[in-house]
Each structure stands twice: as structure tokens, then as C-alpha cells.
Amino acid sequence: MVAEIESPRDALLDTRVAGGRHLLRERSWWDRLTSAPSLAIALLLVILLAAGPLQPMDLFLAKRWLYRIEPGLLPFAQDVLDPIAGQMVCLPVLLLVAAVIARKLRSWRPLLIAGLAELGFLAGVGSMKVILARGVTYERDPRFFEAGFLDMGAKGISFPSGHASEAVLIYGAAVYLIARYTDASQRLVRILTGVVVAICINSVTVSFLIGWHWASDLVGGLLAGGLFLRLIVDWDERSRRRSEDLGAEPIPESA
Known part of the structure; x- marks a missing residue:
């Protein structure tokens, strides 16, 4: 029986398939860690704590450290x-x-x-702020439901941190668009991810150093931003697959 000779094209295809399986195993733990259920559970746990x-x-850490360490850096x-x-x-x-x-697309x-x-x-993040109604650090009361937007304005909606949420959600969405809908290299995507x-x-x-947020506000903000980003990414991926399964016009992937 003559052994079948594998063509260079088939060999290249096998290499790519094996590489894809390796990436799938490599990413699986991160995907589970950053899945919507995992992030939602982590956020709920932070809220309860x-x-x-x-x-x-939170009270111990809320010292407005920059005022003590180097007040001259406050304007910057x-x-x-x-x-x-x-x-x-x-x-x-x-x-x-x-x-x-x-x-372009x-x-x-x-x-x-x-x-x-x-x-x-x-x-999403805004409604959490209003519902949980937590005051800012310099009110010295870290309890929930003791402040509120109507009573204290922006000083009464501390949890979760809006800036921490935006850093993950808004900038993360920009990087996702570049990674998913352009032909940007993996190296560039990694660099942009590092920037985020x-x-x-x-x-x-x-x-934290200025003392605008409790420490738990900041952790909650990162988790909230990550949760909403994950929900958007999951929706986009599902809708793309559904479009392909139904034989509809494929959604453009890259410029």
C-alpha cells in the first residue's frame, strides 16, 4: 500500500488547525475567567462585601494620599x-x-x-450608581443607600467608579473594533490592549490617591466595565454566527 503524500497546502492547513487548537486551549481559562457569568458573580460579590x-x-484606605505625599502634583x-x-x-x-x-467597511x-x-x-453603570447611592469618601460614610443623586448630586453616586468603568468599557470597545473589524496585526492589538x-x-x-473613590468603588468599576464589554462582545459574536448560519450576507470583518 502506497502512503499518501501530503501536499504543502495540506501541511500548512494542518499546521494552522493545530495552532488554532493550541490557541483555543490557551485562551479557554481566560475566556472562563472573563465570561459574563464570572464577571457578574465577581461584581455581585464586591457589592456584598x-x-x-x-x-x-475602605475607611482606613480613604486618606486622600496625594494631599499628604505631594500636594504639588494635584493639578497634574x-x-x-x-x-x-x-x-x-x-x-x-x-x-x-x-x-x-x-x-471603510x-x-x-x-x-x-x-x-x-x-x-x-x-x-448600566449609571443605574448602579443611582440605585446603590453611596457617598464619596470625604463624607466619611461608606454605606450604600445613604446618599443618592437627588440628595447629594455627583457626590452621592460613588459606586461603582465611572472612570474605572469607562477605562475598561469604552477603550476596550475601541480595541475590540480594531481587532475584529480591521486587518491589524496581533502585535498591534497586544500593544493597544496594553495601553488600555x-x-x-x-x-x-x-x-485612589486623590481620594475621590473608596477602594471597593474602583474594583467594582473595573468589573462593571468588563461585564458590559463582555456582554457587547458576546452579542456581536453570536449575531455574526447567526447571520452566517442563516446564510445571510456576511458581516464585514476587516477593512
């Missing part, structure tokens, strides 16, 4: 570092990325994803 057991720790922290994760900066970045990709989908990200922040991580660290560190 922040509502009781973590309050003494407040006016330069903190706004990076604010709406005035991150939202235009997301809209610009979505608009450029939408124009001749598709409204990138703009829809950007809109869902902003809706997730305003309606750096922005998250900056947001959490600045808010």
Missing part, C-alpha cells in the same frame, strides 16, 4: 491624568475609531457597537 465587611478597610493628577478615562476623552476616541472603520455595525458601549455606561491596561491602572491609581 463593600456593603458590609469591606467598609472598615486632576487636570491631566484623571480626564484620560473621562467621557470628554474616551468617547471621542471610540467614536472616531468606529466611524473610520464603519466608513461601508457598515453601520462598528457605530452600533460604539453606541452599545456608551449605552452600557450610561444606563495602562489607562485602567492610571484611572484607579489617580482616583
Whole structure:
């Protein structure tokens, strides 16, 4: 019996399939860790802990450290570092990325994803802030349901941190659009992901040092932003697969 000779094309295909299986195994633990159920459970756990057991720790850590360490850095922290994760900066970045990709692909989908990200922040994170009604650190009361937007305005809606949520959700959505809908290299996507991580660290560190948020607010903000980002990514992936299964016109993937 003559052994079948594998063509170079088949060999290349086998290599890619094996590589794909390796990536699938490599990513599975991260996918489980950052799945919507896992993030929702983690966020709920942080809320429950922040509502009781973590309050003494929150009080102890809320020292407005930058005022003690180096007050001269306050203007730079407040006016330069903190706004990076604010709406005035991150939202235009997301809209610009979505608009450029939408124009190249001749598709409204990138703009829809950007809109869902902003809706997730305003309606999702915003409603949590209003419902939980936690006051800011300098009110020295870390309890939930003791403040509120109507009573204290922005000072009464501390949990979860809006800037921490935006750092993950808004910038994360921009990187997802670049990774999923352009031909950007994996190296570029990794670099952009690292930038988002750096922005998250900056947001959490600045808010903590200035004393604008309880420590648990910041953890809750990261988890809330990650949860809404995951929900958007999962919806996008499911809708793409459903479109392919139904034989509809495929959704553009890259420029």
C-alpha cells in the first residue's frame, strides 16, 4: 500500500488547525475567567462585601494620599491624568475609531457597537450608581443607600467608579473594533490592549490617591466595565454566527 503524500497546502492547513487548537486551549481559562457569568458573580460579590465587611478597610484606605505625599502634583493628577478615562476623552476616541472603520467597511455595525458601549455606561453603570447611592469618601460614610443623586448630586453616586468603568468599557470597545473589524496585526492589538491596561491602572491609581473613590468603588468599576464589554462582545459574536448560519450576507470583518 502506497502512503499518501501530503501536499504543502495540506501541511500548512494542518499546521494552522493545530495552532488554532493550541490557541483555543490557551485562551479557554481566560475566556472562563472573563465570561459574563464570572464577571457578574465577581461584581455581585464586591457589592456584598463593600456593603458590609469591606467598609472598615475602605475607611482606613480613604486618606486622600496625594494631599499628604505631594500636594504639588494635584493639578497634574486632576487636570491631566484623571480626564484620560473621562467621557470628554474616551468617547471621542471610540467614536472616531468606529466611524473610520464603519466608513471603510461601508457598515453601520462598528457605530452600533460604539453606541452599545456608551449605552452600557450610561444606563448600566449609571443605574448602579443611582440605585446603590453611596457617598464619596470625604463624607466619611461608606454605606450604600445613604446618599443618592437627588440628595447629594455627583457626590452621592460613588459606586461603582465611572472612570474605572469607562477605562475598561469604552477603550476596550475601541480595541475590540480594531481587532475584529480591521486587518491589524496581533502585535498591534497586544500593544493597544496594553495601553488600555495602562489607562485602567492610571484611572484607579489617580482616583485612589486623590481620594475621590473608596477602594471597593474602583474594583467594582473595573468589573462593571468588563461585564458590559463582555456582554457587547458576546452579542456581536453570536449575531455574526447567526447571520452566517442563516446564510445571510456576511458581516464585514476587516477593512
